[in-house]
Amino acid sequence: MSSESKPAHFLQNIIRSDLESGKVNKVVTRFPPEPNGYLHIGHAKSICLNFGLAQEFGGVCNLRFDDTNPAKEEDEYVQAIKRDVQWLGFEWDGEVKHTSDNFDQLYEWALHLIREGKAYVCHLSPDEAREYRGSLTQPGKNSPYRDRTVEENLALFEEMRSGALEEGSCSLRAKIDMAAPNINLRDPVIYRIKKMAHHQTGDKWCVYPSYDFAHGQCDAIENISHSICTLEFEDHKPLYNWFIENLPVPAKPTQYEFARLNLNYTVVSKRKLKQLVDEAHVDGWDDPRMPTLSGLRRRGYTPASIRNFCEMIGVTRSDSVVDVGMLEYCIRDDLDKNAPRAMCVMDPLKITLVNYPEGQVEELDAPGHPNREDLGVRTLPFGREIFIEREDFREEANKKYKRLVLGKKVRLRNAYVIQAEEVVKNDAGEITEVKCTVDLESRGVDPADGIKPKGVIHWVSADKHVDCEVRMYDRLFSDEAPDAGDKNFLDHVNPHSLQILKGCKAEVGLANATSDDHYQFERNGYFCLDGKNSGGDVRVFNRTIGLRDSWAKQS
Known part of the structure; x- marks a missing residue:
């Protein structure tokens, strides 16, 4: 409305x-x-x-x-x-x-x-x-x-x-x-x-x-x-x-x-927020898990999303508790419409395309946003070696698994169809590389014309990419009302509210990202550059919010 x-x-x-x-x-x-x-x-x-x-x-x-x-x-x-x-x-x-x-x-x-x-x-x-x-x-x-x-x-x-x-x-x-x-x-x-x-x-x-x-x-x-x-x-x-x-x-x-405003899964007492800071439960007032405006900003929330949230909850004289999912809905809605798309591999697995010419690099075009022509196109370098998510490959899988499987085909987003042919393992039996073939005629081909891969996965070039760290933030408290009644709110701090992923690989265009930029990492959620921890060769991206929106479905 x-x-x-x-x-x-x-x-x-x-x-x-x-x-x-x-x-x-x-x-x-x-x-x-x-x-x-x-x-x-x-x-x-x-x-x-x-x-x-x-x-x-x-x-x-x-x-x-x-x-x-x-x-x-x-x-x-x-x-x-x-x-x-x-x-x-x-x-x-x-x-x-x-x-x-x-x-x-x-x-x-x-x-x-x-x-x-x-x-x-x-x-x-x-x-x-x-x-x-x-x-x-x-x-x-x-x-x-x-x-x-x-x-x-x-x-x-x-x-x-x-x-x-x-x-x-x-x-x-x-x-x-x-x-x-x-x-x-x-x-x-x-x-x-x-x-x-x-x-x-x-x-x-x-x-x-x-x-x-x-x-x-x-x-x-x-x-x-x-x-x-x-x-x-x-x-x-x-x-x-x-x-x-x-x-x-x-x-x-x-x-x-x-x-x-009373928000579930949240503490807004300044005394308690200060205690979280002073006792190092969080990394300062602007920690991306904090409900402070500076924390939300560093997390990747936009001013528009917060203003829209305040508009949605309305102004009354009746006390109530607002579902934090409503706030999360507002940032998802804003970023879905406005955030450029990008690809980032969180847990890289090397793919070698054995029939792709060595030393050759193509510049593939991909839309900046599926519904926003004004966000232009981005260029993706594509060569013989790429990275995909480790979880996107299995040696064997049932029909419900829609990603890469030995002997099966999958489409690389905005690129070609590949088929897994062979795995390379280390002495511990861990997969270190998957050798695949690529169908060089498959880019841009309509699936109705006969190429029917199991699914679509994201990837980045192994030669030209951005090495980065990704911080996966979740709600700071695991209890819906962490400071209600006689509760000690510190007992309900979510031990899994921050997961740091090192060795991630992002598409090369993110080398120019600033802390004011927001991105949808395809299939992974919405992210922004952490200006506080990024410097020199270190690029740190904070997850603002995941893709799944349970509140909108419930409401």
């Missing part, structure tokens, strides 16, 4: 209504990641939604880093996030924004709350604060420091700001309602001491605002018309609104929530 015929989702309806009623004059959205890890496939849904809505309604979308916790944030993550957003095909409005750009204003607004009697410095320890906070069924109780005077709170907050007080000794809390049914309104912390340099502001600050305090105010500063977030922030909405209503902010944005 095209985007034009697909029914509008609830956020599109809200924005259209707001524009028609005059509630807003211009749509301004934002994508506000915390720079404490790399973006993953769940973030892609938010990126496509925020940037997509802005594009659809003639508005703009900001990229803002919610960088309120220097203990977990790094510039490496900032740069990776910017690359990923652009790779997906989106551009933010104006300069990149940071919550830290507004630290001075946020500090002034914290002072405003103190002067209004709506914030106080609390010396409860973290454990005491949790005890005073109550539970979902029991109301909290007031901190013994709640009724300090405005003057005392201003003086203490300045001591926090100057570095005179130690980390954990106190915090600044909003004075709301310790008996509120919504636990987020029970005097939440809005500033805490953290004597740590910030990747944007250096050593200027040793107090930092909480996410809840900073987020809505930055939305207001940027005049965000629709502050769109995932459902886990729904319970924080009353607090979002309380700050907006009790501070002299320049605008009053509205928060809307949608269901986050």
Whole structure:
């Protein structure tokens, strides 16, 4: 179903209504990641939604880093996030924004709350604060420091700001309602001491605002018309609104929530992804098995496939788990239509064509794509010696086996029909070579004219080819819900998620492959060059996905 015929989702309806009623004059959205890890496939849904809505309604979308916790944030993550957003095909409005750009204003607004009697410095320890906070069924109780005077709170907050007080000794809390049914309104912390340099502001600050305090105010500063977030922030909405209503902010944005992306066989917790990286279960944030956008990119996923996936899953307020097969379907569908074809032999077996002239090399033409004339043709050198897959030959086989068998014929893709005549074995009894005859009149001949080989197999020239390594990637987790309940997700890491095949032989044209190129290795799946591990004479190709598409059949 095209985007034009697909029914509008609830956020599109809200924005259209707001524009028609005059509630807003211009749509301004934002994508506000915390720079404490790399973006993953769940973030892609938010990126496509925020940037997509802005594009659809003639508005703009900001990229803002919610960088309120220097203990977990790094510039490496900032740069990776910017690359990923652009790779997906989106551009933010104006300069990149940071919550830290507004630290001075946020500090002034914290002072405003103190002067209004709506914030106080609390010396409860973290454990005491949790005890005073109550539970979902029991109301909290007031901190013994709640009724300090405005003057005392201003003086203490300045001591926090100057570095005179130690980390954990106190915090600044909003004075709301310790008996509120919504636990987020029970005097939440809005500033805490953290004597740590910030990747944007250096050593200027040793107090930092909480996410809840900073987020809505930055939305207001940027005049965000629709502050769109995932459902886990729904319970924080009353607090979002309380700050907006009790501070002299320049605008009053509205928060809307949608269901986050939950994908089976996948973990998207940044804490758990970081653990996979830190404990070397994977080769970095961009490991092709990771659900990060950089990992998917290195695996060979295209921006179009991810955007199409986000379009297919839709936007609702109902939590659900999406089958990872749907994501795999999207990349197969994209690459099937757009990826040039190539041949690569993973486990080479030498074939000698005994009746082919020694020293002769033909240049055979093959289509770049069966349905795309614009992808041209590729040239395949063909000579007396070639390689085929070892599994494509048997000395004896039943009628169901459609490949090369002693005394039987098979067609080489885009080339000739050959017949196996003799095997050569080493001292261990292993086949090292198969001697065949080639029918030099068979290229391009219609099978109805009498040449009826058992099947078609791929091959590469033994003299002119690309030596390469192929990395066969599979799902990182073998369990459908690896981190559900009390499960330790590390117990479900798939031990077969990576198989490295050395000594592979690819057709000669792949010598010019780049990491932005994608190929269907005929009969083997879709692959791309691994730019991280390829260099010099070493060419490494990553399998993006196999050819078989079970999800489309099931759906």
